[in-house]
Amino acid sequence: MQLTVNSTALKNMQKKVFIKSFGCQMNEYDSAKIADLLAMAHGFITTENPDNADLIVLNTCSIREKASEKVFSDLGRLRSLKKKNPNLILAVGGCVSVQEQTNIFQRAPYVNIVFGPQTLHRLPKMYERACKKEKRIIDTSSPQIEKFDYLPPPSQTGPIAYVSIIEGCNKFCSYCIVPYTRGREVSRKMDDIISEVKNLIAKGAKEINLLGQTVNAYYDSTNNSNLSTLIHEIAKMVDIKRIRFTTSHPAEFTDDLFNVFANEPKLVNHIHLPVQSGSNRILKLMRRGYTSEEYQDIITKLRKIRPNIVVSTDFIVGFPTETDEDFAATMDIVQKINFDASFTFIYSPRPNTPAAKMEDNITLSQKKERLSILQNQLGIQTRQHSKNMIGTIQKILVTDHAKKYPDQFSGRTESNRIVNFIGSENILGKIVGVKITEALTNSLRGELYE
Ligand code: SAH
Ligand code: SF4
Ligand code: F3S
Numbered sequence: 001m002q003l004t005v006n007s008t009a010l011k012n013m014q015k016k017v018f019i020k021s022f023g024c025q026m027n028e029y030d031s032a033k034i035a036d037l038l039a040m041a042h043g044f045i046t047t048e049n050p051d052n053a054d055l056i057v058l059n060t061c062s063i064r065e066k067a068s069e070k071v072f073s074d075l076g077r078l079r080s081l082k083k084k085n086p087n088l089i090l091a092v093g094g095c096v097s098v099q100e101q102t103n104i105f106q107r108a109p110y111v112n113i114v115f116g117p118q119t120l121h122r123l124p125k126m127y128e129r130a131c132k133k134e135k136r137i138i139d140t141s142s143p144q145i146e147k148f149d150y151l152p153p154p155s156q157t158g159p160i161a162y163v164s165i166i167e168g169c170n171k172f173c174s175y176c177i178v179p180y181t182r183g184r185e186v187s188r189k190m191d192d193i194i195s196e197v198k199n200l201i202a203k204g205a206k207e208i209n210l211l212g213q214t215v216n217a218y219y220d221s222t223n224n225s226n227l228s229t230l231i232h233e234i235a236k237m238v239d240i241k242r243i244r245f246t247t248s249h250p251a252e253f254t255d256d257l258f259n260v261f262a263n264e265p266k267l268v269n270h271i272h273l274p275v276q277s278g279s280n281r282i283l284k285l286m287r288r289g290y291t292s293e294e295y296q297d298i299i300t301k302l303r304k305i306r307p308n309i310v311v312s313t314d315f316i317v318g319f320p321t322e323t324d325e326d327f328a329a330t331m332d333i334v335q336k337i338n339f340d341a342s343f344t345f346i347y348s349p350r351p352n353t354p355a356a357k358m359e360d361n362i363t364l365s366q367k368k369e370r371l372s373i374l375q376n377q378l379g380i381q382t383r384q385h386s387k388n389m390i391g392t393i394q395k396i397l398v399t400d401h402a403k404k405y406p407d408q409f410s411g412r413t414e415s416n417r418i419v420n421f422i423g424s425e426n427i428l429g430k431i432v433g434v435k436i437t438e439a440l441t442n443s444l445r446g447e448l449y450e
Contacts, residue, residue: 014043014044014045015042015043015044015045015054015055016044016045016046016047016052016053016054016055017034017035017038017044017045017046017047017053017054017055017056017057018046018047018048018049018050018053018055018056018057019031019034019035019046019056019057019059020050020056020057020058020059020074021059022058022059022060022061022067022070022071022094023059023060023061023063023067023094023095024061024063024213025162025209025211025246026117026164026167026182026211026212026213027059027060027061027094027095027117028162029162029163029164029211030059030093030094030117030120030164031057031059032154032155032156032162033120033121033147033151033154034057034059034093034120034123035155036151036152036153036154036155037120037121037123037124037150037151037152038055038123038124038127039152039155040124040152041124041127042124042127042128050078050081051081053088054087054088054089055088055089055090055091055127056078056081056088056089056090056091057091057092057093057123058071058074058075058091058092058093058094059093059094060092060093060094060095060096060097061094061095061096062094062095062096062099062100062177062181062350063095063176063177063178063348063350064345064348064350065348065349065350066348068096068099068100071092071096072107072108075090075092075104075107075108075111076108078090079108079110082110089112089113089127089130089131090108090110090111090112090113091111091112091113091114091115091123091126091127091130092104092108092111092113092114092115093114093115093116093117093120093123094116094117094181095116095117095177095178095181095182096181097114097115097116097140098116098117098140098180098181098182099177099180099181099351101114101138101140102114102136102138105136105138111136112130112135112136112137113126113127113130113137113138114136114137114138114139114140115138115139115140116139116140116141116142116181117167117181117182117183118141118142118143118144118146118147118167118182118183119139119140119141119143119147120147121146121147121149121150121151122139126139142168142183142184144183144184144186148188148192153196153199154196154199154200154203155203156200156203157203157204158203158204158205158399158429159204159205159206159207159397159398159399159428159429160205160206160207160209160397160399160412161197161200161203161205161207161208161209162208162209162211163193163196163197163200163208163209163210163211164188164211164212165187165188165193165210165211165212165215165218165227165230166185166186166187166188166212166213166214166215166217166218167182167183167185167186167187167188167212168182168183168184168185168186168213169182169184169185169213169214170184170185170214170217171213171214171249171251171287171289172287173276173286173287173288174285174286174287174353174354174355175286175316175319175347175348175349175350175353175355175356176350176353177350177351177353178213180352180353182213185213185214185217187217187218187219187220188220189220189222190220190222190223190225190229190230190233193230194233194234197234197237197240198237201237201239201240204429205239205240206239206240206241206242206397206429206430206431207240207241207242207243207244207397207412208234208240208242208243208244209244209245209246210227210230210231210234210243210244210245210246211245211246212245212247213247214247214248214249214252215227215245215246215247215248216245216248216249216252216253216254216257217249217252218230226254226256227245227257227260228256228257228259228260231243231245231260231264231266231267232260232264234266235264235266235267240266241266241397241431242266242268242397242414242431243264243266243267243268244267244268244270244416246272247272247273247274248271248272248273249273249274249289250273250274250275250288250289250290250294250295250298251288251289251290253273253298258301258302258305261302261305261306261309262305268414268415268416269306269308269309269310269414269415270309270310270311270312270414270415270416271302271309271310271311271312272312272313273295273298273299273311273312273313274313274314274315275292275295275313275314275315275333275337276288276314276315276316277292277315277316277319277322277326277329277330278292278329278330278331278332278333278334279292279322279325279326279327279329279330280292280293280329281326282319282321282322282326282329285319285320285321285355285358286316286319286355287354292329292333295333296333296336296337299311299337310340310341310385310414310415311337311339311340312339312340312341312342312343312415313337313339313341313342313343314342314343314344314345315330315342315343315344315345315374316345316346316347317330317344317345317346317347317367317370317371317374318346318347318362318366318367318370318371319347319355319362320347320355320358320359320360320361320362321358321359321361321362322347322362322370327370327373330374331373331374331377334374334377334378334381335377338381339378339381339382340381340382340385340415341382341385341415342378342382344371344374344375344378346367346368346371347360347362347367383439386417386439386444387439389413389417389436389439389444390436390437390438390439391435391436392435392436393433393434393435393436393449394413394414394419394433394434394435394436394444394446395413395414395431395432395433396411396412396413396419396421396431396432396433396434396446397411397412397429397430397431398410398411398423398427398428398429398430398431398432399411399412399428399429400428402420405420407422408420408421408422408423409421409422409423409427409428411432411434413444417443417444418442418443418444419434419436419443419444419445419446420443420444420445420446421434421445421446421447421448422447422448423448427448432448432449433448433449434446434447434448434449435447435449
């Protein structure tokens with residue numbers, strides 16, 4: 001007699017984990033790894049519904065106060081789930097864990113586990129301890145890059161894949177919490193990255209996104225390789241059609257990185273290069289390590305090599321002591337560079353950073369006014385860039401069925417813009433030509449060209 005197992009019944013028996021990721025792409029990457037580790041160690045499957053989870057993981061971000069506080073409001077909401085199901089295990093990981101440590105237990109005593117970005121590989125063991133009713137388990141240490149030795153092969157499938165290549169940050173910009181939460185800068189071994197990319201190819205990857213807070217500081221001393229060496233190595237793999245990296249730092253923009261834009265067609269025509277401010281006085285106080293002129297020189301050089309390169313950036317407004325003149329210098333660089341896209345933030349003092357000790361002398365209404373003037377101008381530029389794309393043929397990596405319209409497909413331009421268009425099932429995962437017909441606020445529409 002043959003025993004048949006009903007797959008729905010089996011699914012119902014499996015333990016379920018709900019993972020919520022806050023913050024940057026590195027956290028998203030870590031969340032995917034947490035899911036893989038829990039699947040390997042305890043057979044967990046992921047669920048989109050916290051109500052039926054056996055384990056809830058919040059992978060947190062503390063870049064700005066709002067992000068940090070969001071975690072505590074989420075924890076407040078999860079409290080009722082803990083009451084309903086006393087066996088539910090609640091784990092808090094990510095950057096808020098390192099920043100807040102045992103304060104998390106103080107503010108939310110029903111949390112079982114606190115772990116950090118560098119100890120996520122220890123979560124399965126911490127989970128076992130929590131199941132044995134051990135309380136307040138915490139490990140937010142920073143064992144240098146150890147986690148990568150414990151990660152199973154990636155289970156994530158799809159044409160766009162992410163690989164973290166450098167952890168932490170040594171830049172210590174005066175406003176930023178990252179060096180304190182993610183730890184010091186450590187690069188992974190190139191061989192390790194290459195084998196991860198090969199595994200991702202087996203899962204359908206066509207585009208590789210190399211991740212790091214200062215990704216262009218990547219350096220592997222064992223074979224003297226840097227970011228450009230790595231890009232060239234990955235580009236040799238025929239299945240990989242596109243390579244991008246984020247986030248690069250202007251102070252680490254070396255000649256070989258310009259050369260890789262000149263010589264490597266698989267490197268996309270897009271650079272995200274945060275400028276933060278156009279005022280040299282503020283840039284100095286921010287400890288960014290470059291001037292407004294040096295930033296502009298990088299973009300001028302890049303545009304000589306790639307005339308149509310898409311440039312995106314980040315800005316902080318209302319940094320302590322920022323004057324109207326400083327802000328005018330920011331508006332000036334906006335005019336001069338003509339950014340394609342941007343992220344803008346109001347300065348948020350972060351605990352124990354040097355800037356937090358400066359007097360935060362700009363009123364909230366001033367900060368909001370500057371933010372709105374800046375966003376208004378950047379919005380005009382972005383909309384104009386989008387309009388300029390109408391009528392052009394763009395190479396689109398087809399990623400999905402469009403969310404709102406099931407008969408349509410969705411993909412990404414080289415500059416990572418979303419394009420929706422009508423197509424057929426066989427184009428999924430391929431790069432196709434699409435003529436842009438309409439520019440909407442958050443996406444573009446087009447028609448299949450080939
Ligand atoms: N490593 C990258 C970006 C890291 S965080 C870089 O240096 O460019 C992403 C963005 O958040 C930053 O570029 C900055 O614009 C913003 N940010 C970081 N700390 C902040 C703070 N304390 N207040 C407001 N915005 C902040
Ligand atoms: Fe933060 Fe500066 Fe490092 Fe970016 S480079 S993560 S802003 S310290
Ligand atoms: Fe946030 Fe930590 Fe990333 S503070 S932006 S999750 S490195």
